[in-house]
Amino acid sequence: MADVGEPCVVCTEPLTETSGADCMRCGRPYHLNRRNDIPGKDCGTAWINDDIMSLEFACEVCLLLPEEEEEPEFSLDDVLDLDEGAAYAGWSAEQLQRAADAGQVAHRKTGGGIYLFRRGDLPRGV
Ligand SMILES: [Zn+2]
Ligand SMILES: [Zn+2]
Numbered sequence: 001m002a003d004v005g006e007p008c009v010v011c012t013e014p015l016t017e018t019s020g021a022d023c024m025r026c027g028r029p030y031h032l033n034r035r036n037d038i039p040g041k042d043c044g045t046a047w048i049n050d051d052i053m054s055l056e057f058a059c060e061v062c063l064l065l066p067e068e069e070e071e072p073e074f075s076l077d078d079v080l081d082l083d084e085g086a087a088y089a090g091w092s093a094e095q096l097q098r099a100a101d102a103g104q105v106a107h108r109k110t111g112g113g114i115y116l117f118r119r120g121d122l123p124r125g126v
Contacts, residue, residue: 002029010043010060021046023059030059078119085117089124099123 002020007013009028019040021032033040044059080088085107086096097115100107106121 008041008043008059011041013041016040021057023062024057025062025065026059028059028061030061032057080117080119080122082115082117085115085122088119089122091123096122 002015002022004017004020005014006020006029008015008031009023009026010030013031015029015031018035018038019031019033019042020029021034021044022029023044031041031043032046033042044057044063046055046057048054049056082093082097086093089096091099096105096117099105100109100115100117105117105123108116110116
């Protein structure tokens with residue numbers, strides 16, 4: 001638990017005996033009024049997590065941060081060359097090359113002049 005006198009990560013004022021909690025996201029102490037009968041500061045919140053049936057704590061700083069988005073898993077299978085990309089898009093290789101040169105399709109051109117595409121960037125042919 002947070003120690004009395006430690007500065008709150010949100011407002012930097014020292015914690016008091018009845019207001020202190022450790023944020024479970026950043027691990028820093030913040031004000032959380034633990035008594036209903038006396039007024040106190042709340043620089044964050046606490047709630048019951050139904051999944052694990054336990055109390056969770058988070059300071060206001062972390063609450064305002066957007067949840068980190070997980071990077072979609074990237075695999076080399078999703079990197080296609082011109083022929084593969086064209087087949088995927090249902091286009092001819094020339095068509096895809098022209099679209100890439102025109103900046104219509106995101107691609108990378110290697111030093112050797114090979115076009116590389118990411119599957120997700122390709123138009124899906126009908
Ligand atoms: Zn505070
Ligand atoms: Zn925090």
